[in-house]
Amino acid sequence: MASTDDADDKAKSPSSPKVVYKDPDDGRQRFLLELEFVQCLSNPTYIHYLAQNRYFEDEAFVGYLNYLQYWQRPEYLKFIMYPHCLYFLELLQNANFRNAMAHPGNKELAHRQQFYFWKNYRNNRLKHILPRPLPESAPDPPAPTAAPLRLPPAIPPTSGPSVAVPPMQFANAPGSVVAKNDTRNSGIDRRKRKKDG
Template structure:
């Protein structure tokens, strides 16, 4: 019997790993894993190393929460894995993430508003075509 995955098995593994790696964007989930000792398990740590293939553009394009890649990097360090077991650490990371998103959202809104204003100025300044009689 072949140990090669079928197309269906590959599709399911892709979906499961995509969902799992994106969970790393949630500091509370990292805290949950740390509290239950997953980050002390060598097999789990090897699995986290394996998941780094999600950083490749061919895979990263499927991520809805790209912040998970930053946490995937941090999880490679024992010091981070030990610190995230602390609830205060997880809350701090969560707060910083919220502040980052708020800043990004405000910056994006300002950028879109300025682009819309420039477009309106361009449209208003364009000469109107004259009808020939």
């Protein structure tokens, strides 16, 4: 009986260590679940689903969205495959945006804007990446000179069946910008060679 009293005294004493919960997998599963959830936020349809099912009315869920902002730090950012999720995570901190995403029209608007961003991303990036000459060091453009217009030679009439004029007749004209070995016309040449051969 004395041994149980000693055990109770040790448990009540302030110097006894507290039991600390330790993840069996060192937090890997929690990390993966949070990563997956954060990346799901890049889909406006999923955000619309959350709004329709009133997840954004739950204060604990809104607090969880606030907690998830740690994904914007560089040590976690490198695991994100869909960077739009961070943009939407930032927008979800605003109650007006959360309420607006309950409406299908706003979901479609967000989806369209995301599509146009992806469609034009490369061209928009190149505008900012390619070097531009400084305004003061740019050379003056040469004065325009009128060059004579060269027309292709006329096709002589044939006595046989009528010959169709190729749609790109100006492409092979002398002085033309488009080269004769242009890849756009190479498929036609190959077909002709196959028929002739």
